[in-house]
Amino acid sequence: MAVDPHEPAQQAAARGAAFSVAPMMDWTDRHCRYFHRLLAPHALLYTEMVTAPAVIHGDRARLLGYDAAEHPVALQLGGSEPDELAEAARIGAELGYDEINLNVGCPSDRVQSGRFGACLMREPTLVRECVAAMREAVAHLAVPVTVKCRIGVDDQDEYAGLAGFVEAVQASGCDTFIVHARKAWLQGLSPKENREIPPLNYARVYRLKQDHARLTVVINGGIGTLAEVDEHLRHVDGVMLGRTAYHEPYRLAEIEHALHGTPLPERDEVLRRLRPYVEAHLARGDRLQHITRHILGLYQGLPGARGYRRVLSEQAHRADAGWDVVEAAIAARHAGERSLRAA
Numbered sequence: 001m002a003v004d005p006h007e008p009a010q011q012a013a014a015r016g017a018a019f020s021v022a023p024m025m026d027w028t029d030r031h032c033r034y035f036h037r038l039l040a041p042h043a044l045l046y047t048e049m050v051t052a053p054a055v056i057h058g059d060r061a062r063l064l065g066y067d068a069a070e071h072p073v074a075l076q077l078g079g080s081e082p083d084e085l086a087e088a089a090r091i092g093a094e095l096g097y098d099e100i101n102l103n104v105g106c107p108s109d110r111v112q113s114g115r116f117g118a119c120l121m122r123e124p125t126l127v128r129e130c131v132a133a134m135r136e137a138v139a140h141l142a143v144p145v146t147v148k149c150r151i152g153v154d155d156q157d158e159y160a161g162l163a164g165f166v167e168a169v170q171a172s173g174c175d176t177f178i179v180h181a182r183k184a185w186l187q188g189l190s191p192k193e194n195r196e197i198p199p200l201n202y203a204r205v206y207r208l209k210q211d212h213a214r215l216t217v218v219i220n221g222g223i224g225t226l227a228e229v230d231e232h233l234r235h236v237d238g239v240m241l242g243r244t245a246y247h248e249p250y251r252l253a254e255i256e257h258a259l260h261g262t263p264l265p266e267r268d269e270v271l272r273r274l275r276p277y278v279e280a281h282l283a284r285g286d287r288l289q290h291i292t293r294h295i296l297g298l299y300q301g302l303p304g305a306r307g308y309r310r311v312l313s314e315q316a317h318r319a320d321a322g323w324d325v326v327e328a329a330i331a332a333r334h335a336g337e338r339s340l341r342a343a
């Protein structure tokens with residue numbers, strides 16, 4: 001009998017293992033999440049990071065508004081002040097977010113100066129206090145509080161730094177850690193370089209799960225293919241995809257299909273299911289481009305994909321651009337495919 005390579009992943013999914021799309025600033029806004037939801041009904045979707053003061057004092061409709069179809073959706077917060085984070089978590093939970101996540105992984109300068117993000121890997125006691133305050137603030141709604149971190153920063157010890165951090169923070173009651181499997185180097189690398197240069201070390205994340213079987217451990221960093229998802233789910237409870245999910249979003253449908261048996265949708269069909277959403281937002285005054293910038297990679301790797309992207313890039317920014325631009329992009333893709341076949 002043929003062996004199903006997805007079986008361990010399916011078993012993990014049946015146990016409740018999450019597959020999720022990472023928080024990504026400027027990328028995973030509400031439009032992006034709505035589109036990803038069409039591709040992956042079971043994925044857990046994360047917002048961009050929002051700082052606790054912005055949640056408390058900012059324009060909540062703009063920063064925190066989302067569509068009911070996005071559930072399950074997690075709000076990622078940035079901060080290091082327990083009272084502020086607790087207040088922001090409460091606001092997020094009361095707005096209906098399904099999870100509140102604390103960012104302990106982002107290495108940008110702006111974030112370091114506010115003493116949050118990856119530099120907090122060095123301050124597990126403070127993170128424990130933050131998470132404890134957040135958990136207390138959302139306990140009435142039973143919303144989980146999770147932490148997204150790195151395997152370490154700078155010259156921290158290879159494994160003890162991560163284990164020590166997690167052990168301290170779990171004392172707050174937090175039982176879910178999403179670990180980006182590379183260190184952050186806080187000096188000398190840009191945020192982008194910090195997502196590429198420090199080497200990935202998946203084994204350290206697997207070991208965290210082995211040593212702390214009770215915790216839910218989700219692995220992140222450099223994951224793109226179904227085979228990789230299958231392999232990781234033999235070792236940990238969940239996988240989180242960032243850049244690949246954004247640049248090649250159809251991968252989400254393929255993972256969804258493998259883990260949950262959801263039928264693979266046609267790409268054109270996915271776009272047509274997006275139409276009512278697009279038209280509702282255009283009617284409210286949103287620009288087409290703000291939505292279509294997230295769908296450029298849908299046909300990645302298929303013949304005609306370039307023509308599709310070109311129509312969207314050239315036409316979606318116009319003030320009066322409407323759904324017909326998306327139809328024109330779909331038509332350009334088909335035309336490109338036909339001419340490649342004929343050649």
Ligand SMILES: Cc1cc2nc3c(=O)[nH]c(=O)nc-3n(C[C@H](O)[C@H](O)[C@H](O)COP(=O)(O)O)c2cc1C
Nearest residue numbers: 022023024025048049103180221222223241242243
């Ligand atoms: C454009 C961009 C913005 C990001 N913004 C955030 C963020 O707001 N919060 C966060 O925790 N990580 C952020 N990240 C990191 C991702 O969540 C993820 O940890 C990282 O990209 C590694 O996963 P990947 O290799 O699958 O992309 C960002 C990454 C990118 C590419």
